[in-house]
Amino acid sequence: MEQFDVTNADLERGNEREDEAFFRITVSELVPLxxxxxxxxxxxxGGVTQLARRLRVDLQRGIDPESVVARQQYFGAxxxxxxxxxxFLRLVFAAWNDVTLVLLTGAALISLVLGLALPSERTRYGYLDGCAILVVVVLVVCLDATIALQRERRFRSLNAVKDAFPVRILRGGEVRLVDAPGxxxxxxxxxxxxDKVPADGxxxxxxxFACDESTLTGESVPVSKTGAFDRPAAAAAAAAASNAAKTTATIQLHADGDDVSPAPPSVHEEADIFVLSGTIVTSGxxxxxxxxxxxxxVWGQLLTSLRPTPPQTPLQVRLNRLARSIGYIGLGLAFLVFGVLFIRWLVDSIRSGSWPIMKLTESITAAIAIAVVAIPEGLPLAVVLSLAFAMRQMMKENILVRRLEACETMGSATQLNIDKTGTMTWNQLRVTEAALPAGSxxxxxxxxxxxxxxxxxxASCIAxxxxxxxxxxxxxTVExxxxxxxxxxxELxxxxxxxxRELRAASSLRRVYLFNSTRKQMCSIEQLAxxxxxxxxxxKGAPDQLLERCVLEMNCRTGALxxxxxxxxxxYRSAMEAFAEQGLRMLLVAFWDQQQPAETGNLPGVNEPPETELILLGIFGMSDPLRPDTAASVRALQQAGVFVRMVTGDSVQTATQIAQAAELLEPGSSPVQLVWxxxxxxxxxxxxxxxxxMRMRVLARATPADKLELVQLFRALEQVVAVTGDGSNDAPALREADIGFGMGVSGTELAKEAADVVLLDDRLGSIVAAxxxxxxxxxxxxxxxQFQLTVNIVAVTLDLFSACAGMTLPLSTVPLLWVNVVMDSFGALALAxxxxxxxxxxxxxxxxxxxxxTPAMVRNMLGIALYQLAVMITLLFVTVPLFHIPCYAVSTSSDPCGGQTLQRNGFIFNTFVFLQLVSELNSRRIAERHVFEGIGRARLFLCIVFGSAVIQVVLVEVLGRTAVGQSxxxxxxxxxxxxxxxxxxxxxxPIGFLTRLCPVSWVHQPGRLWQALCHQLMQRNLRRYQAGTNYRLGDAPMGNEPQSAAAPADSGFAQITAALPTISNAQDDAHGGSSGSSRMGTSAATSVQLKDRCAQSRRRFRVFCHAAVALQRMDLCACTRESARIQQAIYGQSSLWSESSKRNLRSRLWAVVGMLRLLRVSVPSPYEAERTALTSELLGAQLKMNPVALHSKQS
Incomplete structure (x- = not known):
């Protein structure tokens, strides 16, 4: 193989001439690849070899570290x-693009124009009101835009953290771990x-080797890849597999191990050799x-066309829905106030004969300001601030939140399935024990x-x-x-x-069978001849599976077999038990020499390692000490109501020892029914x-499939499940769970991509913090x-009362907008x-x-709102005589006693603002009584409250002395x-303290009165229903039948269970069933009448149930689940009903049980153990027969 020795002299010469001549290839030539x-x-x-030559790459050692700067400058980072x-300007327009703000701006512009155009208004500084409204609107819009800009920046900083994942590279002949940007x-x-692929190559x-390219292509099927330097045999195997994902593949390496062959590549025409950035390696x-x-x-070019935006979390969706509902009420009240003010203006204008347009404009702006205050626009802002604050603080505690909704779901977790290695232990394995043939x-x-x-x-087997x-x-040390x-x-x-490394370089591998959770072993085939x-x-693999295959052992002292x-x-089994008692992870190392048949060539035709006999070399025990905070973290989670469960691949003995050390199991306790x-x-x-x-604490010898099955099991039981995972096979369980915790240190990139939260330190204590x-x-x-709704109630009610009482509104447009800023932006920043x-x-x-x-919030809001309203309404009438405010005129009002009204309203406005600041303090606690607890640590809260108070003092004492303030x-x-x-x-x-002393049960009293009324209506309709379905002439009325012994006497359960067999018998008769009394004593005419009566009674009862459920906003799916419980109880008492009767019961019982659930009547079931097993089957049958229930579930 040709060597490329890039030295410092080469780099100096390269810097002296053009970079293109140095690398002999351009970026524009590489991108099309x-x-x-x-x-x-x-x-x-020129193929792979020529491409490497032009890139100055040594295919044995990688690039020279001295060329890093030149490469980054020429090819880019x-x-x-x-x-x-x-x-920021776009965000300003987005914040201003609100209906109420647009209307308020229009009304302020009209007020400004009229104030300047009319001489009478100009002399009274009438234009200042419009100017002040515009200033406040600009302030609100800019504040919202600033917060939105900060949110966008935080979201992009989170993306930057996600993109900095570790990558193993070969550089300068040494394997290094660098971040993806490097x-x-x-x-x-x-x-x-x-692994996640950091670049194209x-x-x-x-x-x-196979990759998941769904992020680029949308196809979920992994795409197999073939190496460019694979031999023709491997290329033929890849073509025969039709580019599908395989569990094993054959590779041909050069005699020096990891180094590729120097021969020119012979790449199959259909082979896919290109690996794309942003994809995930799924196997190999x-x-x-x-x-x-x-x-x-490819991934970078795709990002240029995308504008990532933070997704809305479920809590944001719920709050937006709540804000819209409250906003509709606020708009209705604003229209009501405007209607009252308009009638007053109309009557006064008719009496005086003049039509002051400015007064009408003030009424419009006041109504719009009430709508602005009434619509709780701060709710979405509070969610964004709370989530952003939590994410930033959790990042300081080594918790990376990948999906915003995980912030909300983490606090609701009821089941936590954790791994042992890395989460409960240090994941720093070291061989501390060994069972060797005739040695130690x-x-x-x-x-x-x-x-x-x-x-x-x-050594060869290990290397x-x-x-x-x-x-x-x-x-x-070693990394x-x-x-x-x-x-x-x-490390051994x-x-x-x-x-x-020398042993690997001297070996010649023919095939590798990677470790998986099923066979629990890894196998490599080395060519010897x-x-x-x-x-x-x-x-090498799990001793309990491989020991039985070992027929020989090699004496470590003599080398004899x-x-x-x-x-x-x-x-050896005794040694394994001793290792397990110490909590050691065990691995058996063995080998076997065999002859390869000539007809099979170099490509074995099986996808599983050969199940041959083995020669034992030794069993090694590796210690992984427990983290010092594991036991405390387990205790903290259990005190929080989270059921902690360890799911591990270790043996039962090892898992039990670790669980006892971590206090998952009490020391000395029996593991029966707790360890499985x-x-x-x-x-x-x-x-x-x-x-x-639900009782199991430890699941040993578990596979990732078991972990996934466990997650699905708990989700079927309506538990909120959290699970940890670090391997690629854990990805399905991480996706399926409500909260998936990926491991940042030991986890693969596929596991991190599937996780909702990444623990950057792999600690169980980080889960406690999450x-x-x-x-x-x-x-x-x-x-x-709680704080905002209290302000809304008081502000809107106060202005509505003043308008109806014929008084000047104490909270005019600008004061209301200032209150809106205090409670929306500042309040959200302080409390969230x-x-x-x-x-x-x-x-x-x-x-x-x-x-x-919650009921506690309703109690607090009612107590504080009643006090504030009582004080504000009282001040409307007693302020003037209490402070002896004289009647005098001001330049900003045509009223001869305008100064008196101005003083009264100014005092009420100032008192109202400080009441809200104290209400903000009261809102620090919902159920607890001490609102000052931890106040010293809440520095931002104190700064906002005191800052708002200082601004209020400046507004009153500085702006209030000017004509602008008075206007x-x-x-x-x-x-x-x-x-x-x-x-x-x-x-x-003290009013808030006394309010929190009141029992929460008082809040339920109105609801209980409504339930009692509904109960009476239900009893009356039940009697009608029973009368319509009881056709037996000799039977007593249903209300006089004996009650079920399993239900309370006043529950109504006995009446329903007594009625159901009669209903089913009636349906058997109507459908030609097998009821004996029907065959003997019921004529065809009676059956027809009976069908009509049953249908009419069912319709009346269903209509009543639907109306009651709609009034209470009851979830019909909950009714169907509860009906499964009643059906199981009834089926346990009677097995004589026909299948048609049972089907009809399934289509009607949901309404009866819906009423029972609505009225909170207990429905006992003697078959709790089997209830969950029947729920899904019965629910599916009922949904098929009940379009209303099906529609409810879809909604």
Whole structure:
């Protein structure tokens, strides 16, 4: 093979002449390679060998590190440039493009024009009102645009973090780990299953190599790739597989291991050798030559046409829906206020004979301002701020949130399935024990008593049958690159003074069977004879599966082969049990020499490793110590109501020992029903699995498929499931779970791409922090929601009352807009960015569909709003006599007592603002009583509250002394007025404390009265329904039948269960069933009448149920699930019903149970264990027969 020795002298000469002459190829020639992806373009450049020569790449050692700067300057850096964010001006227009703000701007412009055009208004500074409104509108719009710009920048900074993933490259003859932006054109990249491709390139060699290109093509089927330097046999195998994903593939390497063959490549015409950036390697491993980076790559060119925008989370959607509902109410109240003001203006104009247009304009602006205040536009802003704040703070705790909705869901997690390695342990494996034939680990390390033959075979088996690498550090330690288990074995060779790189270079691999979770072994076939007739099988894997195949063992002292006797096999099993009790991970290393039949050539025709007999070399135990914070993290999660479960591939003994050390299991406790072997768990029926899984603490010998099955099991039980994963096979479980935690250190890029959250330090303690922050997001949103709705209620009600009472509005347009700024922007910034409290981890999970407005919030809002309204309405009448405000005229009003009204409204406005600032303080806690808890740590909250207070003082005392302030309703106050206002605002603190002392159950009293009314209506309709379906002349009325012993006497359950057999019998008669009484005593005419009566009664009852459910906004799908419980209870009491009766029951019982659920009547079931197993089947049958229920589910 031709060598390219790029020296410093070459670089100096290259810098003196043109870079193009130095590299002998341009970017424009490289881009079409991966853009068109045709072999014709590659052949036009002379093939792979000539392309490497022109790129100055040594295909054995990679690029020279000294050429990094020159390559980056000439070919460009591997940096992705997303479409630029919208400009500030565009965001300003987007924020201003709101109906209420547009109407308010138009009204302000009309007021400004009239104030300037009419002489009477100009002398009274009437134009100042319009100017002030425009200034406030500009302030609000600019503030919203600034926050939106910050959100865009944070979203793009998150993309930059996502793009900086680690990549293994061969540079200067050494495997290095660099971030993706450090990849250059010409780099040789080592790719394996789970890696994300950082740039475009050509696959030089690969084994079972396939990529997921769905991000570029939309096709979910992985695309197989063939290395350009693969031999014709490998090319033929790739063509025979029709470009489909394979579990294994054959590669032909040069005699020096990882180095590719120097012979010119013979690439099959249909082979796909191009690997594209942004794709994920789904299987295999290989080496890629980089030809395009950054914006010259396929992924970079795609990004230029995309403008990524932050997606809306489910919480944002719910809050937007809530904001629209409240906004409709606010608009209705605004129209009501305008209607009252318009009637007053019309009556006054008729009486006076003049038609002051300016008064009408003021009424319009006041109504629009009320609409602006009433519409809670701050709710979406609060979500954005809370999520952005949480994401930024979690990043400081090594938690990278990839999907915004994960911030909301993390706090609702009820089940957490975690891995052992890396999450509970350090994932720094080191061989500490070994069971060798006639030796120990200490003998192996000393090497004096070890046979050279045994030593060479063991070292070859470890070095060749591995894809990992080690890198020497300056402090004398080694860095693990690749699989940690393989690295531990390589580190053992390092301690023994053996170079695994030399062993790899001297070997000739024929085939590699990669490790998977099914066969739990990795196998490499080495060619020993030049004719290819003799080969050696190197195997390593799980001892419990490979030990039975070992028929011989090699004595480590003599190198002799001896038969594996029954006693020796038991001795190895005892050693394995001892290793398991110590919590060690075990790996068996073995080999087997065999003759390759001549007719098979160099390409075995099987996709699984041969199940041959083996020669045992040893069983190695690797320790992975438990992290010191694991036990504390498990306790914290369990106290928070999260059920922690360990899912591991280790043996039951090893898993039990680790679980006890981590306090998942109590020390000395019996693992019965708490620790399960995955093979035994798979054999259980589905219903039993659901019961067992809710108690199971450890699932040992589990595969990624078991982890996925466990996630689906809990989701069927309506649990919020979180799962951790680091391997490529964990990706399905990570996607299926409600919250997928990927490992940032040990995880593959495929696992990180599938995860919602990436733990950058792999610690279980980071999951505790993530749950805490997830709960804090929801609590902060509720705090702001409680604060804003309180302000809305008071402000709108106060102006509505003033308008109806014929008084001047105390909160005019500009004061209302200032209040809107205080409660929307400043309030959201203060309440939505509070740090989490440790008390949140003492509360149970809220659930995925927890209500946004809780009864405690309703209680707090009612208490504070009633106090504020009582104070504000009282001040409307007592302010003037209380402060002895005289009647005097002001230049800004035509009213002879305009100064008196101005003073009253100014005092009310100032008091109202300080009441809201104190309400903001009260809103820091919802259920807790002490609002000052942790106030010293909430620096941003204190700054915003005190800053708002200072701005208010400046507005009143500075702006209030000018004509501008007086024209917009702001006036300076006396000392007595300041003292009274602050005293009234301060009294809100004890009022809030007393409100939180009130029991939450008081909030339910109106609902209970409504339920009692509905209960009476239901009983009456039930009697009608029973009368319409009871056709037996000798039967007593349904209401007099004995009640079920399983239900309370007043539950109504007995009446329904008693009615159901009669209903089914009636339907059997109507449909020609097998009821004996029907055949003997019912005529055809009676059957027809009976059908009519049943149908009429069912229609009446269904109409009533539908109306009641609609009034209560009941979820009909919940009713169908509950009906499954009743049906199972009934089926347990009677098995004599016909199939037609059961089908008809399934189509009607959902309405009956819907009423029971609506009225909160208990429906006991003696078959709780089987309830969940029947739910999906019965629900499916009911949805097919009930379009209403089906429509509800779809909605």
């Amino acid at each position: 991966t853009k068109h992806r045709t072999l014709r373009d590659l052949e036009a450049l 591997n940096l992705l440039k997303y479409a630029p964010p919208p400009s 990849v250059l054109v010409g780099d040789l990249i080592k790719l394996s299953a789970g 050509i696959l030089l060699q690969g084994t079972d 491993f290989g080496t890629m030559l980089t030809v395009a980076v950054g914006m010259n790559s 680990l200490s003998d192996l390390l000393q090497r004096r008593t070890i046979s050279p033959i045994y030593l060479r075979l063991l 060749i049958n591995s894809q990992a690498d080690l890198r020497d550090q300056q402090n004398g 693990y690159i690749g699989n940690r288990t393989e690295c531990a074995l390589l 060779l390092h301690r023994m003074g053996i170079s695994y 030049p004719d290819g007739r003799l080969e050696r099988l190197h195997v 001896t038969r594996m006797s029954w006693s020796k096999r038991n001795a 072997d995955a093979a035994a768990f798979r054999q259980l029926p589905r219903a039993v699995q659901q019961n067992v899984s 749950v805490l922050w997830g709960r804090n997001v929801l609590e902060n949103i509720r705090k702001f929601l 960015t509070e740090a989490p409290r440790s008390a949140l981890m003492q509360q149970p999970p809220q659930g995925r569909n927890a209500p946004l407005i 917009v309703g702001i006036v300076n106050l006396s000392g007595a007025q300041w003292g009274a206002g602050l005293l009234i605002a301060g009294l809100e603190l």
